[in-house]
Amino acid sequence: MTNMGKGFYISKAVGIVGIILGAGALATIIALSVVYSQEKAKNNVNPSPTDEGPTIRPTVTTPAPSNEPWDKYRLPTSLVPESYNVLLRPYLTPDETTELYIFTGNSTVEFVCVEETDLILIHSHKLNYSKLEDGKLATLISLNTAVKAPSIQSTMIQKVTQYLVIHLDGKLVKGQRYQLFTAFTGELADDLGGFYRSVYDEGGVKRVVATTQMQPTHARKAFPCFDEPAMKAVFNITLIHDIGTVALSNGEEKESSNININGKNLRRTVFEPTPKMSTYLLAFIISDFDFINNTIDNVLIRIFARKTAIAAGQGDYALNKTGPILNFFEKYYNSSYPLPKSDQIALPDFNAGAMENWGLITYRETALLYDEAYSSSSNKERIATIIAHELAHMWFGNLVTLRWWNDLWLNEGFASYVEYLGANEAEPDWNVTDLIVLSDVHRVFAVDALTSSHPLSSKEEDVQTPAQISELFDAISYSKGAAVLRMLSDFLTEAVFTKGLQAVNGTGTTLPDTVEKIMNTWVLQMGFPVITINTATGFVSQKHFLLDSSSNVTAESPYNYEWIVPIKWMKTGVTQTPEWLREKSATINAMKATEADWVLANLNVVGYYRVNYDTGNWNRLLSVLSTNHQLIPVINRAQLVDDAFNLARAQIIPTVLALNVTKYLINEREYMPWQSTLNNLDFFYLMFDRTKVYGPMQDYLRNQVTNLFRYYENITENWNKIPDGHMDQYNEVNAISLACRTGLDDCLTLAQTQFKQWMDSDINQIHPNLRSTIYCNAIAGGGAEEWEFAWKKFLNATIAIEADKLRSALACTKQPWLLNRYLEYTLNANMIRKQDATSTIVYIANNVVGQPLAWDFVRYGGGSFSFANLINGVTKRFSSQFELEQLEQFKKDNADVGFGSGTMAVDQSIERTIANIKWVKENEQHVLDWFKAETKSK
Incomplete structure (x- = not known):
């Protein structure tokens, strides 16, 4: 899944068997590409999650200590599903009595008994079961006429661990198949999880879409199922829907016909088995959307969206780029796309990115x-x-799936890495692959430099509850996962990486250890090192980099916070020839430099x-920047800025050295260097x-940016064209x-x-690239x-991208009363969609005037928000003892209900x-003096 804020692959020609997808078997990262062909045939490895999005803040209840199977969050291993037949009928108008939107359905799951048991546990959450003819909530039959199925003795719902619990009066027989019918x-709620409703207005008419988001643990809200990624099965989906609406699911449409139920004419659509x-990969959607389509290499590609969006051509770009990206991944994995169709659908209400x-x-x-x-380049x-x-x-x-969520990073980190490769194929002129450094590497450094970070791979037993699973959909899994896989691909070479060989020697690369040993140091311990190079002596050392160098690391590491580090340098x-640092420190003579030379490590x-250097080398790098900055590659100019500022925050170098950069x-x-600086x-x-x-800082930065502003003013002919x-x-x-x-x-x-021209003429001539910044500054100054x-304009916007630009800019006003009113609007889904509430509050908190208002709103307000993102966003400016005490009190006040998937975010905010x-205490005066001195010297 693509997180809001931000999949994987394999090759078929090479043959290596017996891959274990677990913590420690990191050679798998390479070998995964090998397994695809075998798994394509067997297709029995477990699934992985997709797109990350804000998770709705849950109230966490821990079940009383119990040895009963239904009080444990993980399914017992006694039953394995093989197939489901699921029929669902969503109602797109509210029930007259309850005023709730609902869906009805039934499901038959066929499973194999692999261990004798007199208990069936199947995931179920917020479902109400109908009593069947025998008064029971389920019917069980044996598929072998010679083996009688035991009778159902009793059923109950375990709400905490989310099970339908079925007690039998005898044991299921090992090796036999059974069917369970319910x-x-x-409720087709508007909670953005499971089978839910999305509401939008088109042509003044309110329209409802029934759609799904199953990842990570929401399929159980749509029908009873064995809702764990390893429990793969074949799904046969049938949807009953209003005539005139379109039904979609994972499989192709098999047949569709008109039926009459209780005097109402309806449509019944049956889909091919998956x-x-x-x-977690299931989807079914009822809408009155339109689509455009194309067929490439026998794969039907369709883009679905609201009718007005399709009519306006807003799906064309996605349709044009999907084919080339699919072809790229077919080559990358050396495996054909495994399905006959690729549908993509744009939903008005959706919590994740995708x-x-x-x-x-x-x-x-x-x-x-x-x-x-309306759409900008970004x-x-x-x-x-x-x-x-x-x-x-x-x-x-x-196609190939992770066994359990503790290794989610392999799935999401891989997709977050290769998304740049796929996008580069679609748009080769953009150089988009470079941007992973700003968007992922630098982004996740900020989180991974805290003691409250966590390793890429968790222990399976530490990830049990839905809230714990949701917590893993974070920057570490996505962005650090992408960064370490990119590093692996680089030191192996991309050719070796994509072949998926567990390469040591004879592969065109020379490694100091096995891939597994190298990668385990990056995967099984949190954090990352700062490499310090003394160019006078060639002495190179590593140390766990922490933003607060005095903070206490309580988490143990299997490698004592040491890494096997590949060093590309010039x-x-x-x-120069790449080097490896395998210990805490070593002397690398090649890295000695005279006063005429400069060393730059971690190329690109x-x-x-x-990377940190001795003072002499820092000064030589500053000299190169000031005289001929293009001698240093552009990505490394961005790196020098980012490393210097963060080394200064960690008290490793003086803050004034970072400012000098x-x-x-x-x-x-x-x-890239400018963006790194702004970040x-x-x-x-x-x-x-x-x-x-603030004043002297503004004076200095205004002076620094003026040349850049004039440069663009000139090449755009006074802002009349785009570069x-x-x-x-x-x-x-x-x-x-x-x-x-x-x-x-x-x-x-x-x-x-x-x-003002837009306000006066009601014709918006501001270029889409510039709208966000023009809107914000005009509203801030107005x-x-x-x-x-x-x-x-926001309320009437029919283009989501334009609405997003306006929604962000509205938070830029300096009027507290407007900001307070805007905060209140986030509680009303008719004004701010639920999916946008969290980011709107964070936008307001980014405004110095809005930050205290947003913090009070979060502490004392209401509503269901993506709490991890929210607490992070509203506390970023906290830098006083008073604010720390407020935050600690907030944690204490809510200790009884907990923060669910936001627990880690609260601790990170305190840290x-x-x-x-x-x-601030240590740097305020130095920074003030520096800005004053630099401003005076101009």
Whole structure:
């Protein structure tokens, strides 16, 4: 799944058997690509999750200590499902009596008894069962006429562990097959999980879609099932739906006919059986959507969306790019796409970014629909990468699946890595593969440098409850997973990586150890090292990098926080032979440098670590940046900024050294170093935008960005055209954004003038690339009139991407009363969709005026929000003892109900606040003096 904020593969020609997908068997990462052909035949390995999204904050109840099987979260191993026949009828209008939207259905599951038992446990959550003719909630039959099925003695619902518990009056026989039938009713709620409803307005008419999100543990809300990824089965789905609506599921439509039920004419659609697959990959949808289609290499590709969106051509880009991306992955895995069709559907209400349901991928509208008149370059890139991420899962995750959620990172990390390769195939002119450094590597460094981080691979016994499973859908699983797989691919070479050989020697690469031994140091312990190189002596050492160097690491590590580190490097602009650091420290003579030479390590940031140098080498690097910065590769210029700022936050180098790295930016025109700088300056804004440092900081940054602003003003002919290059288009936005943020008059005038022209003429001529920053700055500089205009445009927006830009910009106002009112709107799904409530509150918290309002709202407000993202977002600015005490009190006040999947996020926020307090105390004066001195010298 693609997380909101952010699948895998294998090859068929090479033959290696017996892969164990578990912690420690890290050679699997390579060998996974090998298994596809065998698993294609057997298809009995377990499934993996897909797209991550905010999880709704649950109340966690722990069952009383018990040895009863139904009080344990994991299924017993006695029964294995083989197939399901599921019939469902969703009602797209509310029940007249209860006013609830509901669905009815029945299910027959065929299973094999592999261990004698007199108990059937099957997952079930929020389903009401109908009593059958014998008064029981289920019927059990044996498929062998010679073996009589025991009678059902009693049934009960275990709400905490989410089971339908069936006690039998005798034992099921080992090796025999049985069928269990149930009939049930469930609510088609608007909770974005299981079988749920999405509501939208089209042409003034309210329309309802019945759709699904099963990952990770929501299939049990749609029908009773063995809801664990290893419990793969074949699914036969039948949907009863209103005439005029379209029914979709994982399989192709087998037959569709009109039927009459209780005097009502309806449609009955039956789908082809699915391949053997996990419950979390199921999907079924009833809508009145339209579609466009194409057939490539005998695969039917269809894009579904609201009728007006399809009519406006918003599905065309996705349709055009899906074929080339599918073809790329077929070559990458050396295996044909395993299904006859690939449906992709854009939903008005969807919690994640997208979800890799086999053959029927679901998306947020903003992740699939593209409209040139409204979508920016970054919107377009997001669509290409998310499509690639989900299609990658069709093999890696869906065809071959992880046994249990503790190794989710293999699934999501792999998809998060190869999404860049797939998108690069679709858009080769973008150089999108470089952006993994900003979007994933740097992003996850921030989380993985905390003591509350966690290893990529968890122990199976530590991941039991639905809340614990949901917690794994985080930056570590996605972004660190992607980063370490990219590192592996680099030191093995991509050719070896894709062949999936457990390579040591004779593969074109020389490794210091087996792949398994190297990778286990990155997978089985949390965190990453900082590599320190003394160029005077050649002495190279590693140390666990922590943002707060004094924090206490309580988590044990099997490798004592040491890693086997691949080092790609250059000396004075010339690439050198790669080195390996296998111990805590070593002398590498090749890395000695004279005063005329400079050393730069971690070329193109392919390694998952930070780099520090002796003072002399830092000064030589600063000199190169100031005189001829292009001698250093562009990705490494971004790295020098990011490493320096974070080494300074960890008190490894002085903060003024990090600030000195930014001085060369007055001559920098490339996107990646500027974006890296802005990402790091965000921390300075968070820490100092309420202090005396703010003014001098603004003066310095305004001076640094003015050249960049003038450069884009010139090449765009006074903002009348867009730059040619993809990265240049991004950096134009950075130039305007920082120039306006620092109060450059010409920039503020630009924003206000363009927005005013829109207000006066009601014709929006602002280029989609620039809309987010123009809207934000115009609303920030305006008052109620500008806000109300944007709010009206938001309410009437029919394009989700445009609505998102406006929703973000509305949080930029400096008027507290407007921000408070906006917070209240997040509680009303008619104003702010549930899927957008969390991010809206975080947008408000990013505003220095809105942050205390958002924090009070979270503490004392209500509503179901994606709590991990929420608590992270509203506490980022916390840097005082008072704020720390508030946060600790908040944790204490809610100890009785808990935070579910947000528990880790609360602890991380407390840890981050403690580090912020310390950092501000130690750095405020130095930073103030530096900004003042630099401003005076101009």
